Amino acid sequence: MKDLGELKFFLGIDFSRSSRGILMTQKKYALELISESGLGGAKPAYTPLEMNQKLTSVKYDEHADNTGAKCDDLLKNPAEYQRLSHMEAALRVVRYIKEVPGSGLLMPAKQTTQLTAYCDSDWGACVETRRSVIGYLVKFGDALVSWKIQEARNSVKRFS
Incomplete structure (x- = not known):
């Protein structure tokens, strides 16, 4: 085994130490996600979801909604959907992450x-x-x- 020194980056997680404890963030991943989703110039959202928002499956929507309400469009790039499900809600979460991409978990000292x-x-x-x-x-x-x-x-x- 080899001692690589103090842990700084592992499995996409940045580790930074201070007198308060160890802060774990995924800032690099968050910034890549914002860039890949095309929301670099979008306004940030201050909450991850809208109040009382209910997410349902397409199958449920087909049976429950006979009013002809707005239908979801098929995505041109299925890889986008595979990475982020419920696109409209997911893009709001990305805009929320854009507000503070370096936030993370603090393990207090x-x-x-x-x-x-x-x-x-x-x-x-x-x-x-x-x-x-x-x-x-x-x-x-x-x-x-x-x-x-x-x-x-x-x-x-x-x-x-």
């Missing part, structure tokens, strides 16, 4: 033993299946350890 977990659910929030959407976030001190948002898979059983 101060010692802690405090584990904090938050969870929330939204009953029947999925417009396609009417299942609940559940999310959680776990922090160790001030550092984010884990988070997830998912549709509930099991239905609630009622006993009478």
